[in-house]
Amino acid sequence: MNGLYVMNLDRFPDVYGPDERADIERHLRVAAPPVTAGDLTPGLLADVDVLVTAWGAPRLDAAFLDAAPKLALVLYGAGSVRSTVTPESWARGVRVTAAGHAIATAVAEFALAQILYALKHGWRYVLTSRATKAWAARDAEKGAFGSVVGLLSLGATGRTTADLLARHDVTVQAHDPFATFPDSVRSVGLEELFATSDVVSLHAPLLPQTRGLVGHDLLRSMKRDATLINTARGGLIDETALVEVLDERPDLFAVLDVTDPEPPTPGSPLFSLPNVVVTPHLAGSLGPERRRQGRLMAEELARYAAGRSLLHEVTEQRLGHSA
Structure with a gap:
C-alpha cells in the first residue's frame, strides 16, 4: 500500500514521532516527504491508498478524491473529522478512523x-x-x-x-x-x-x-x-x-x-x-501526549493491513452525534 503524510507540519513530529512513523511504514510505502494540504498536487495523490493526517487535514471533496482515485483509508490522528469528511467521501466509500479516544x-x-x-x-x-x-x-x-x-x-x-x-x-x-x-x-x-x-x-x-x-x-x-x-x-x-x-x-x-x-x-x-x-485550553493532548494519537493510528493501520475491523472507525451515522 502507498501512503502520504498530509497535515500541519508544525504538529507532525508531535503526533507522528519516529516510533509511530516506523510502525506506520511497516505497512505503507511513503515515497514523498510530509506536505501540507496547501502544497498537494494531483501527482502526489495519484497512487495513494492511505492518507495519514491529523490537524490541517485536507478536505475530502470531489476535486481531492478525483486526484486520489485509489484512496481507501484516512488515518486522522486528531479528534473531530467534521471539517475533513464530505458527502462525496462517504459516497465513494473512503473509510476514516480517528484518534479521538487518545x-x-x-x-x-x-x-x-x-x-x-x-x-x-x-x-x-x-x-x-x-x-x-x-x-x-x-x-x-x-x-x-x-x-x-x-x-x-x-x-x-x-x-x-x-x-x-x-x-x-x-x-x-x-x-x-x-x-x-x-x-x-x-x-x-x-x-x-x-x-x-x-x-x-x-x-x-x-x-x-x-x-x-x-x-x-x-x-x-x-x-x-x-x-x-x-x-x-x-x-x-x-x-x-x-x-x-x-x-x-x-x-x-x-x-x-x-x-x-x-x-x-x-x-x-x-x-x-x-x-x-x-485555564488556557489545557485539557487536550499537549506536546508529547500527542504521540498517543499517532500510536493509535499505527495500531489501526496494522488492523487494516491484517484485514481486521477498525476499532475507531468514524461512520456517517455515528458522526451525527459526535463532536
Whole structure:
C-alpha cells in the first residue's frame, strides 16, 4: 500500500514521532516527504491508498478524491473529522478512523484532576488566599468519599472520565440520551444531573442542539457549593447566564478550560469573578501526549493491513452525534 503524510507540519513530529512513523511504514510505502494540504498536487495523490493526517487535514471533496482515485483509508490522528469528511467521501466509500479516544484520555485525566480538586474546594482556597493575602478559612468541603459527580455526555471523553472515577469512592451519574450506560454510572435526566451533583463535568459535543444548553435554569438549580467544570467546548454554556448566576450565587464555582469566545474578550468578568478559574485550553493532548494519537493510528493501520475491523472507525451515522 502507498501512503502520504498530509497535515500541519508544525504538529507532525508531535503526533507522528519516529516510533509511530516506523510502525506506520511497516505497512505503507511513503515515497514523498510530509506536505501540507496547501502544497498537494494531483501527482502526489495519484497512487495513494492511505492518507495519514491529523490537524490541517485536507478536505475530502470531489476535486481531492478525483486526484486520489485509489484512496481507501484516512488515518486522522486528531479528534473531530467534521471539517475533513464530505458527502462525496462517504459516497465513494473512503473509510476514516480517528484518534479521538487518545485525546479523550488526556482530557479525562485533566477532568479527573479538576473534579477531585473541586471536591476539596482547592481552587476556592487558592483564590481566597490570593485575594485576602491570608490563610483561607476552611469551609464545608465534602471531599471525594460519598460525593456525587455528574457527567454531561458519555462519549469517548465522558466514558473515559467515568472509568477513571470508578477508582474513587464517588457516585457517578450521567445524562446522555444516545449512550449505553456501564453498571458503574447511573442514568439521570438533564435537570436531575444539575440539581443533584456536587460536581458537574461537561463532555458533550458542540452541535446546534447543544449550543447554550447550560443556561440560567440549570445553573441556578445546582446544589449549594457545587462546581461546574467545562473541558469540552465553551459554546455549551450560555456565558452571560453563567456570569450572572456566579455573581448571584457566590457558593457556586466554575472551572473553565474552554470559553466562548476563546480566548475570552479582554476584561471579561471570567477573569475577575472570585468563584471562577479559567485555564488556557489545557485539557487536550499537549506536546508529547500527542504521540498517543499517532500510536493509535499505527495500531489501526496494522488492523487494516491484517484485514481486521477498525476499532475507531468514524461512520456517517455515528458522526451525527459526535463532536
